[in-house]
Amino acid sequence: MDLVTQNQCFGGTQSVYRHASAVCGVEMTFGLYLPPQARTRPVPLLWYLSGLTCTHENAMVKAGLQRHAAEHGLALLFPDTSPRGEGVADDEAYDLGQGAGFYVNATQKPWAQHYRMYDYVVTELPALLEAHFPLNGVSGITGHSMGGHGALTIAFRNPERFRSVSAFAPIVNPTRSDWGRKQFSAYLGDDEAHWGKYDACLLLSELGWRGDILIDQGAADQFLGQLQPEAMARLMAERRQPGMLRMQAGYDHSYYFVASFGEDHVRWHAERLNAA
Numbered sequence: 001m002d003l004v005t006q007n008q009c010f011g012g013t014q015s016v017y018r019h020a021s022a023v024c025g026v027e028m029t030f031g032l033y034l035p036p037q038a039r040t041r042p043v044p045l046l047w048y049l050s051g052l053t054c055t056h057e058n059a060m061v062k063a064g065l066q067r068h069a070a071e072h073g074l075a076l077l078f079p080d081t082s083p084r085g086e087g088v089a090d091d092e093a094y095d096l097g098q099g100a101g102f103y104v105n106a107t108q109k110p111w112a113q114h115y116r117m118y119d120y121v122v123t124e125l126p127a128l129l130e131a132h133f134p135l136n137g138v139s140g141i142t143g144h145s146m147g148g149h150g151a152l153t154i155a156f157r158n159p160e161r162f163r164s165v166s167a168f169a170p171i172v173n174p175t176r177s178d179w180g181r182k183q184f185s186a187y188l189g190d191d192e193a194h195w196g197k198y199d200a201c202l203l204l205s206e207l208g209w210r211g212d213i214l215i216d217q218g219a220a221d222q223f224l225g226q227l228q229p230e231a232m233a234r235l236m237a238e239r240r241q242p243g244m245l246r247m248q249a250g251y252d253h254s255y256y257f258v259a260s261f262g263e264d265h266v267r268w269h270a271e272r273l274n275a276a
């Protein structure tokens, strides 16, 4: 693993690392923030999965989460959103291919060779992080948009790995959305029977979630038609699922929205991850 950059930040360190990923078959880059508390003890980790067109860098530089993580003693992880490179399949559309991995394991050509973001996040990265950094093995997960979809689906399927889950403007029902149907058809094939394990609403119906859920959604989000928060709201009400889905008046889909509610999310995860 190579250290690419390292900067002091709110008394901790914001680093960027590059490593050879066996799962994705290419070099992958991630950002890791270690709070000041990590100098004296292992700390919990909050994963942040980013949305369409993002690299590891967008949230790291725009969401302003480090200040809150330093206050609460949480590490932050910012993975990339897809494999990248010249030898990696891509598409000219912004919502397919590089920058748009959708946190699935692709099964279809030409994607299957490298697009294995589900296994990368669930299996490969946790092992790498636990081996190299002062983390105490307790993790929560959040994300924005496509990354909110990743956070919800990965948490629901891996409750033993993630104790807490939240999301900013997540795609909650991708099997019924233009942000989902196109990509699942490309990555997973046209048989929709293989899509459900990557759909937060279908997974919550099937598996439930033992904790509570925090979702913030801008009421002026330009992508509400694709995000469909009403599907998750209906389901949470039907299932009497503990949690909060907050429609935030006036906020759009941008990182100004994420930054505005980042403090709430970090505190919310810290309360659950720091609990004995």
Ligand SMILES: N[C@@H](CCC(=O)N[C@@H](CS)C(=O)NCC(=O)O)C(=O)O
Pocket: 050, 051, 052, 053, 054, 058, 062, 094, 144, 145, 146, 253, 254, 255
């Ligand atoms: N660029 C796309 C939208 C992509 C987009 O809004 N991406 C969000 C996540 S879904 C994002 O975080 N973009 C990067 C940024 O704002 O830094 C479009 O023109 O329709």
